[in-house]
């Protein structure tokens with residue numbers, strides 16, 4: 001899951017915008033792009049989301065549950 | 081009938097036929113029942129026929145649930161993607177949307193133009209109002225989906241019961257907090273449905289608004305932004321409908337609409353009350369509740385009432401996997417199980433002593449008598465602990 005980032009230094013990992021994915025429903029969030037509907041400006045980090053925020057699609061996972069998206073920066077994930 | 085198949089490397093391909101494929105038309109047909117009673121009125125000129133929708137839901141469906149029984153079968157997991165992608169099923173939910181408007185409009189016209197007695201008007205308002213509560217079931221199925229069209233249809237159909245805030249609160253409040261004391265839409269052990277309604281109805285409104293306000297404020301927009309606020313979209317349509325009826329049919333619409341809307345909300349309250357009664361998610365060491373699992377909802381496999389509600393009664397899988405489509409919802413073994421379908425359970429809920437007598441032992445059986453796993457109403461907590469601590473667990477879970 002983190003292999004794409006293995007070559008980067010820890011500092012670079014922290015500053016590099018990441019892409020995340022809801023493990024329940026696949027809703028994905030790209031930190032570089034932000035999310036207009038959710039009110040997150042580009043470069044908003046997942047960790048800065050409100051604690052009571054939950055996944056906009058399934059509602060049953062929050063930021064602590066999200067996983068690094070293995071397909072980061074490559075393809076759109078089908079949500080169906 | 082359509083056969084779903086999956087080629088497997090060696091041997092026979094996996095095949096599945098959904099035996100309920102065409103029976104799901106029953107969910108779509110629900111709003112046609114009140115329409116049929118208007119026709120029956122013109123044929124008979126008897127106002128009694130206007131009560132038939134309530135007789136059907138509360139009198140006939142419970143009997144059919146007993147006669148037809150339960151179905152615990154599931155589609156094979158490997159074919160769920162194909163089954164979910166079959167657009168036939170979603171077309172049924174799309175088609176239900178205009179039907180609810182037709183029924184609502186026809187009822188307003190009927191009340192506004194026919195020489196009905198006060199009791200006749202009351203019968204229409206109660207019957208159609210309660211059935212407009214089923215529009216929330218349709219909005220529920222649509223509002224859980226990721227596609228923009230389906231979410232818009234959810235907002236539109238929720239204008240019929242004037243409950244546009246439902247899907248915001250439901251998806252991001254109720255699902256997040258289900259089976260915890262924080263959730264106004266999860267009923268507590270020892271809480272009767274009338275007390276629950278006073279917590280649930282205002283609670284849903286308050287939390288929906290707070291959620292939508294929070295979302296809009298994050299980008300510096302006002303909560304009253306009519307373009308962006310998804311609650312206001314649905315409320316605007318609800319208000320326009322009602323003002324239109326008032327202009328067209330006059331002041332008789334005021335009592336009709338008040339009773340209609342209240343009954344629609346009451347239908348939702350009834351469902352919410354029975355869906356998670358007394359169940360509680362455990363708090364982890366990190367101060368976070370465990371994720372919603374199938375055992376945090378009461379399930380029912382009764383065939384008839386499930387076919388009338390887009391599988392709403394397979395509630396356990398729905399809460400564990402909220403975006404799963406209705407035709408693919410599963411039964412699991414050892415779930416908290418309601419002894420009847422929703423029709424029968426609603427009736428039971430309206431008589432609190434009976435409800436407590438039947439459901440309290442089932443709650444205790446589900447948690448093996450461990451009161452730490454029961455969502456208990458705080459005002460009676462001490463009394464419940466005194467009464468049930470160490471009590472033998474007798475009732476069967478399923």
Ligand SMILES: [Zn+2]
Nearest residue numbers: 022025055058
């Ligand atoms: Zn999700």
